[in-house]
Amino acid sequence: MAIEPVVYGASDRPPRGDYARAGADYTCTQDYAAYTAQDHDTYARLFRRQAALLPGLACDEFIAALPALGQRPEDVDRIPRFDEVNERLLRATGWQLVTVPGLIPEVPFFTLLSERRFPVTDWIRRPDEFDYIVEPDVFHDLFGHVPLLFNPVFADYVQRYGQGGLKAHALGACEQLSRLYWYTIEFGLIRQHGGLRAYGAGILSSSGELRHAVQSPEPQRLPLQLERTMRTRYKIDSYQSTYFEIDSFQQLFDLTEADFSPLYERLRGLPELAADQVEHPAALAA
Numbered sequence: 263m264a265i266e267p268v269v270y271g272a273s274d275r276p277p278r279g280d281y282a283r284a285g286a287d288y289t290c291t292q293d294y295a296a297y298t299a300q301d302h303d304t305y306a307r308l309f310r311r312q313a314a315l316l317p318g319l320a321c322d323e324f325i326a327a328l329p330a331l332g333q334r335p336e337d338v339d340r341i342p343r344f345d346e347v348n349e350r351l352l353r354a355t356g357w358q359l360v361t362v363p364g365l366i367p368e369v370p371f372f373t374l375l376s377e378r379r380f381p382v383t384d385w386i387r388r389p390d391e392f393d394y395i396v397e398p399d400v401f402h403d404l405f406g407h408v409p410l411l412f413n414p415v416f417a418d419y420v421q422r423y424g425q426g427g428l429k430a431h432a433l434g435a436c437e438q439l440s441r442l443y444w445y446t447i448e449f450g451l452i453r454q455h456g457g458l459r460a461y462g463a464g465i466l467s468s469s470g471e472l473r474h475a476v477q478s479p480e481p482q483r484l485p486l487q488l489e490r491t492m493r494t495r496y497k498i499d500s501y502q503s504t505y506f507e508i509d510s511f512q513q514l515f516d517l518t519e520a521d522f523s524p525l526y527e528r529l530r531g532l533p534e535l536a537a538d539q540v541e542h543p544a545a546l547a548a
C-alpha cells in the first residue's frame with residue numbers, strides 16, 4: 263500500500279533518493295537510462311493491476327485521463343518518459359511534470375506547485391515492495407497524481423494549494439494546511455453516479471485502499487468541511503479511518519477560495535481530532 267508522508271510527515275529513515283542529483287529547486291532530470299528491464303516490468307504490472315480495478319471505484323475524470331500517460335492502460339509495458347507526458351499536459355492545462363529524487367521540503371514543494379510544476383519521483387519500488395512502499399515512487403506520483411492534472415478545475419486547485427502553502431508557511435500553519443492536502447489530493451472521495459468514487463492519489467495508487475475507501479462500511483465518511491478537515495490528524499502507515507467527500511471539483515475549488523488566515527487563527531484555539539474521531543451527529547447538524 264502506497265501510503266506516503268507526502269512532504270510533511272517526518273520519516274524515521276533517511277529518504278531513498280539521491281539528492282546530490284538535485285538542483286537548488288530540488289528538481290533533476292529523469293534518469294531514463296538507469297531503469298532496468300525489471301523496473302519497467304514492475305511499473306507495467308502495477309499499472310495494469312490498478313487500471314483493472316478502477317471501474318466503479320475511480321472518478322470519471324481520472325479514468326478518462328489515464329491514456330494521456332502514454333499507452334493504452336492494458337498495453338502499458340514501460341515507465342513513461344516525463345517529456346512525452348509533458349507535451350500533452352502542457353496543451354491540456356499548462357502543467358508540467360518535473361523530476362525530483364523523492365520527497366522534498368515544504369517551501370520548494372509549494373513553490374513548484376504554485377508554478378504549475380508537479381514534482382514526480384523517478385525511481386521505482388523493488389519487486390519485494392510491490393504492494394507496500396513507505397515513500398512515494400514513480401508509480402504513486404505518476405499514476406496517482408498526474409491524470410487529474412489534465413482536469414482544468416482540479417489543476418487550478420493544485421496550483422492554488424501551492425500558493426496557499428507558501429502563505430501557510432509564513433503563518434506557521436503548514437500542518438493544518440497539510441491535512442487539507444491529505445484529505446483531498448491524497449485521500450479525497452467525490453460523489454458521482456449516485457455513489458462514491460475516489461479522486462485522491464493515495465487511494466487510486468493502492469490496490470487495497472481503493473476498495474476500503476470507496477466500499478468498506480468500516481471508515482467514517484464526512485462531507486468536506488475546512489475546519490473539521492484541518493483539525494483531523496491522519497495516519498501515514500495504515501488505511502485512513504476517516505475520508506471526506508466532495509460533490510465536484512468546482513465545489514472543492516470554491517470551498518478553498520477564501521483567505522485562510524482567520525481560519526488558521528481560529529484553529530489555534532481548537533483541539534486537534536484523532537484520525538478515527540467519530541463525528542457526533544449533533545455536531546454535524548450544528
Ligand code: PHE
Pocket residue numbers: 419422423425426427429430442518519520521522523
Ligand atoms: N484560500 C487559501 C488561503 O488563503 C489558499 C488555498 C487555496 C489553499 C486552495 C488550499 C487550496 O490560504
Ligand code: FE
Pocket residue numbers: 266268398402403406407448463464
Ligand atoms: Fe502523493
